[in-house]
Every structure is written in structure tokens, then in C-alpha cells.
Amino acid sequence: MRSDGSALSLRRWWRSAGFAWAGLLHVYRTQANFRIEVWAAGVALALGWWLQAPLAPVFLSCALVLGLELLNTAVEAVVDVASPGVHPLAKVAKDAAAGAVLLGSLGALGVGATVLLPPLLGRVLGGISP
Template structure:
């Protein structure tokens, strides 16, 4: 149990680092909380919303870790490192676009019903 708590502490430190240093992570957290609030207000299904938010935030954390490691290993510009960073950012973009689609599918119908449209 002690080992698990120690690992959880390191993980939370990583999340805190991303919060402090990554504006996109902060934006994604705020948008995720807004989506969660809308889901609760509309009585929409929470699992797809929560999984989508978790996927985006998890990929953003991986992107942050990869960028930090690559910057440390090779501070200069290199095409392969640029491609790796771009691919990691692309993964976040794809997950974000899919999350928008999930939000539209899950929140759209109850929102239209609530608004009487």
C-alpha cells in the first residue's frame, strides 16, 4: 500500500506540473468540467463523457511527458523529434475532435429537448 501511495504521489505531481506549465491542459480541464456540468444538468449518460474527457487529459499528459523528455535528450531542432512531437500533439487533437463528437451525440438531443427545439 505504501508503494502505491508513493506512486500516486508522483502521478499527482505530474498532473500538477501539467496544470502549472501547460495552458492547453488547463483549458481542457475547464472544458471537461463544463461538459460534465452540462451532462449532469441534462441527465445525460456520464460514462461516454467521462471516458472522453479522461482520454483527452491522459493524452495531453503523455504529450507533455514526451515533449519534456525529447527536449531534454535533444535540445536542438531535429526532424525526427519534431515529427514525434507533432504526432503526439496530433493524438491529442484527434481525441479532442472525437470528444466533441461524443459531446454532440450525448448532449445534443437532451439539450434540444430541454430548450423545446
């Protein structure tokens, strides 16, 4: 579809935002892993807030994992359209996209372990700093 005017157009921005929200809602409704990751992000952010830990690295890690999951879903959809049959390169594309989500998730776990675990252990162990 052609652009309907200036990049600074509020109408254009709202329209683009609507497409983005439609994509987010579709992925949330159809992808169990995305729903799990959304709720895990909520728990991590709430825990960080409760522990008064730095929220920026937790927020960025959550955004990274969710963004990668959205891209993984997009890659899978495009590959399914382009190659409805079994093809070795289609498998490579899907596996690589899933690998990106896995790598981002492991990184997010590392951030959680370094940012959230020490203050959590301090609270659980009665104020003893690890």
C-alpha cells in the same frame, strides 16, 4: 529508483500516487491547453449531469483527452532533453503527440455532439425532441 517491496504495499502505492499527483499538478500549472481541457471537461460533465445524459461516454472522452495531453507533455519533455537542438525526428515526435491530442479532442467533440446536444436542444427548444 529501485522498488521498495511488494506491489501490494500501501506505502508503495501512496508514494506512486504522490508522483502521479505531482505530475498532474505540474502539467496543470505549466500547460495552458491542459487547464482549458480540465475546465472543458468539468463543463461537459456538469452539463451531462444537468441534462441527465449518460455520463460514462462523456467521462471517458474527457479522461482520454486529458490523458493524451499528459502524454503529449511527457513526449515534449523527453524530446527536449534528448534533442535540445532542432532535429527532424524530434519534430515528428512532437507533432505526432500533438496530433494524438487533436484526434482525441475531435472524438470527444463527436461524443459531446451525440450524447449532449440532443437533450440540450430539447431543453432549449422547450421540450421538443430533435
